């Protein structure tokens with residue numbers, strides 16, 4: 018019996034000397050001192066001993082347990098000291114840490130969202146359409162004649178003969194009206210493509226918000242009220258709009274809208290080219306041919322449409338001088354907004 022305990026102690030001592038990390042220490046503790054460990058096994062055998070043998074055996078097992086616990090504690094300390102001295106030299110826990118980066122909305126997304134929210138407040142809902150579009154929806158249904166210059170390869174990216182990257186968000190007007198009877202009140206945000214030479218104010222891909230309002234008896238007055246409200250909400254309550262006659266194939270009459278310069282309030286400065294006015298969007302009354310393409314009766318309904326470039330609006334709002342900055346992913350630029 019004594020010999021067995023001695024053997025166990027020697028095995029344990031040898032095993033413990035090999036232990037070099039906290040996990041192995043715990044494995045050792047469970048094996049010898051755990052609830053189902055070697056020491057517990059010895060205690061369990063006491064029931065089978067005679068009354069004379071029991072006290073001596075119990076004392077011997079108790080001693081063994083105490084020695085094992087002591088040896089384990091010593092080894093634990095040694096392992097802890099070893100792992101501390103194993104830290105890489107040059108590690109300085111007093112140095113300041115790195116500040117985590119926080120993500121944020123892209124400036125174009127937040128400007129777009131703000132624009133959409135203003136029109137939502139006036140009862141418009143959001144509609145979207147594909148960026149790869151048919152010639153029919155991008156041009157033909159919108160009353161562009163076959164020889165219109167914007168249909169030229171110089172201006173439009175064609176994928177094949179009748180398939181192209183949409184040059185404006187207006188094709189969604191047709192797609193939406195084909196599926197929904199009047200009245201219609203939608204804004205259409207989205208990415209558009211033009212075959213442009215890229216410079217500080219021209220990009221080959223950019224974003225627009227389109228608006229369409231169709232019902233019985235919609236007038237040019239509704240158009241100007243709606244856009245004036247938008248301009249005041251977005252650029253400030255002192256903002257005024259003026260409308261200049263213009264031409265678009267899909268509206269008649271058509272206009273371009275200028276707002277009073279936010280920098281000089283109309284007195285003239287560099288931003289507005291000393292005119293006091295800044296062009297912000299195109300608009301007009303929906304052309305009867307567009308209604309016919311979409312299956313609406315132009316004798317029954319009228320409507321207005323408008324469209325603006327998000328990049329242009331964002332550049333005006335934030336004083337950004339170069340349109341290319343929006344796509345360059347430069348954090349020095351993006352983190353300002």
Ligand SMILES: [Zn+2]
Nearest residue numbers: 278281286289
């Ligand atoms: Zn100005």
